[in-house]
Each structure stands twice: as C-alpha cells, then as structure tokens.
Amino acid sequence: MTRILTYSCYDLLRSRWSYAYFLFYLITTLALLYFSSDLSKAIISLMNIVLILSPLIGTMLGAMYSYNSREFVELLLAQPIRRRDIFLGQYLGLAGSLSLSFALGMGIPFLIYGVQVSAEVWNFATLLFSGVMLTFIFSGLAFWIAMKQEDKTRGFGTAILLWLFLAIVYDGIFLLALILFEAWPLEKFALAASLFNPIDLSRILIMLKLDISALLGYTGAVFQQFAGSTRGMFICVLSLLAWAALPVAGFLYSCKRKDF
C-alpha cells in the first residue's frame, strides 16, 4: 500500500492542482493577516473560506483523480497487490497531498506572524484540523461515488450535488424547518441534524473553540448549552472522525465486488 501511496503522492505533487491550491491558501492567508494584523480575526475569516473550499476541492479532485486513474488501477489489479491496498493507497495519496498543500499554504503565513507563540495557537490548530478532516471526508465521499458510478459525467454530477447539498442547501432546509416548526422544541432535532453534516460539525467545533457566542448560531448555541464547550468539542471531533471513516469503509466494501 505504501508503494501505491508514494506513486499517487508523487504523481499528484507533480500536478498543477496541488500548486494552485497551495498558492491560493498562501496568498489569501497572507493578505488576510496583512490587512487585519490580528490572528483571531484572520482565523474567523479563513474559517468561512475553509468550510466551503476544502470540501469543494476535496470533492472535485477526488472524483477527477479516481476517474482519471482508471487505467492505472487496471494495470495494478493484474499485479500481485491487494485490491484494498490499491484504493486505500490512492485515497491516502490524494487526501494527504491536498491536506499538505492546504496546511502549508495556510500554515506558513501564520508561522511568519508568530501564531506558535500567541494565545491563538490552539484556535489555529482547530481550524487546521477541521480543514484536513473536511478534505479527507469529502475526497473519500467522491471516491465512493466514483467507485459506484461507472459513468464519469454522472459521477461528477453526483459528487458536486452532494457538496452543494451539504455546504449550502442543508443549512437552508435546516433554517426553514426551524422557522416552520417554531412552536415545537427543536433542540434535540437540531443537535441530531448537525451531526449529519460534517461542514456544520466543523463550524461548531471552531466556534466552540473560539468561544464566540455571537457567531455560534442556533445549532452551536444548543450544542454549547447541551454539552458545554469541552464536551461539545469532544463530540464534534469524534463525529468528524466517524465521518472520515464512513466513506473509506464504503468504497473499500464496494471495491471488493467490482468488476474491471
């Protein structure tokens, strides 16, 4: 598996996408830090970018990579390697190299501005953790979709729709439900519903860590009330880890019975 991982990483780190992604985060972070010169504010601004962009890039590149590496996979399948190792290696290679671009692009400017000696270091670490988790979760979901769907166009469409749903539509439906059922106590429902969306989970996690009640929003406030900050964060981290494991288990299961 490590060999496949190395080849995937090598292949991806040579591609333009990794550099573009790295440069985007580098420039955005530098600009935000330069203009606000306040680590905490920069973290909040970046959070909104990370919560939308990391899932999107993970989804898109996950789908693109798994469809484009079909040939490679077919070649590998006739070699003495485990099926599981081929796909796991490719997935870790992709999610790893994307996370590396993200972490370096965002990390270097923060290090220049001395985040490691400031009080914000754990807030920054939480943001970094959320971004990496979202990359892993969404590229895993894209891999799973690509495994299930032979047709490239449909696979892409499904992956992008899933991102759109979780990043934007989900919140809309959520708000609508809250307004429509105003009269009922919806705390439990809201809690459960936010567990089913990794983007919401990451948002709540960062908010709880930053401890900005004004920005917590409805679910965040309920979360804090229900679980308290520390326990809430603990639940968020656990749920995110479960979210990362789910698509991996899914595509590893469906790869076993697929014909090539």
Next chain:
Amino acid sequence: MIRFEHIHKSFGKQEVLKDIELHIPAGGLTALLGPNGSGKTTLVKSLLGLVIPQQGHIYFEGKPIAGKWDYRRHIGYLPQIARFPENLRVHELIRMIQDIRSEQGRPDELIALFELNPFLNARLRNLSGGTRQKVNLLLTLMFDTPLIVLDEPTVGLDPVALVQLKNLISQEKERGKTLLLCSHIMSVVEELADDVIFLLEGRIHFHGSLQSLLQEQGETRLEHAIARVLKPDFHLQRMES
C-alpha cells in the same frame, strides 16, 4: 494448474459465462477461441480476479483464488486493451511495475528485441498503437512467471514484431511454461497451440488437442474446423460455392 468449477458470470441481464468447467494442466499452450462476445476475456479476467464470478470456484495451482492476491505473482497477464497512466514515460512505467512486483525481470532483453530503445523517454500518450502493444508485451513477459496469459497479443504488431513474438512464445513453451492465449488469428493458433478451447455464448463447445479438433471435424485447416463447429452445414455450403 488452473481449474474452473461451475463458473457463472453475468453483467446485469447478460449472461456471459454459463457453468464453465475447465481444467488446464501445466505446460503447453492452450488457445482460447470463440467469436466476439463469447466470454473469452471475461474468463481470463476472472482467473486474474479482475472479474468476480457470481458462482463457482477457480483454483490456481490447487488453491482457490477468491480474495487472494499473491498468486498473481505467478501470472504474467497481457490485457486486451493496453491502458496505461498516460502521463508516465515508458521507462518510469517499467520501473514502477518492477517496484510493485519487487522483481527486476529482464526488461533490457525485451527492449532490445522489440526495438523499444528510442521510445523509453516518450510519454505513453504519445505512443502509436503498435508501440503501446510492444510495451504491453514487455511488461507481461519481462517477469519469469510459470503462467502467461495473453489476450489478443498480436493486435497492432508489424510483421517483424509478430515473428519475434511467436519466437518468444515458443521459447517460453520450451522452457516448460503454461500459456493461455486468446486470439482470432488462426495462423498463430495453428502454429503454436497444443490444446484448443472453443467458447460459444459462454459455454465450452470443445476442449481437446488441436489435432483431435481437426480430425473430429475432418478438416486440415483450423479455420475450417472452427467454422464447422459453428455451422455443421459449413462443408455443404463450401461445396455448393
């Protein structure tokens, strides 16, 4: 060496392999013949574990292959359609496969044989069909495997390369290897095959030595014998015309 037991495979509603029972002993070249869509490639792919049959068991050297992967170390497989990571250069691809199998093989000998030296630095996407097939052959034959499975090895090869491939196949045969060959080129089969399997609509219609197929059908040419298996009145048609 290879045993198929009650293999069934269908893709959706289309039944591709219907209750295949087959035993291929070690040594010699067995040709897998049959019209397009008769299930040759699916049969071969199921041996490699690329296609997973719905029913039945496949044994390689006495052991069931289901869920196994290490047995592929003993098989050299030439896929029908050569699909490569297009961004790699030829020499990088060779290195990669060597690395994955943790074996060196004998690439230099085959590079010289197929005159691939000028293409080693070319990217795979820029290669012609024939050259791709040579690279494909190189990757398959460079390792010393007891079983060699060739799915349409002659596609796109020029006459010189074809002669070299035939020589290479006979050499491997003499070295006691087992070969499985799918081909539509009857002259190649006639020249090289010891045994013939004839597949039709997912069933085995004939399995025996090349000689016995010819004798059974009362023909001297394999093409005619095959035609007679397919159409028993083939002889009459020929007489009339």
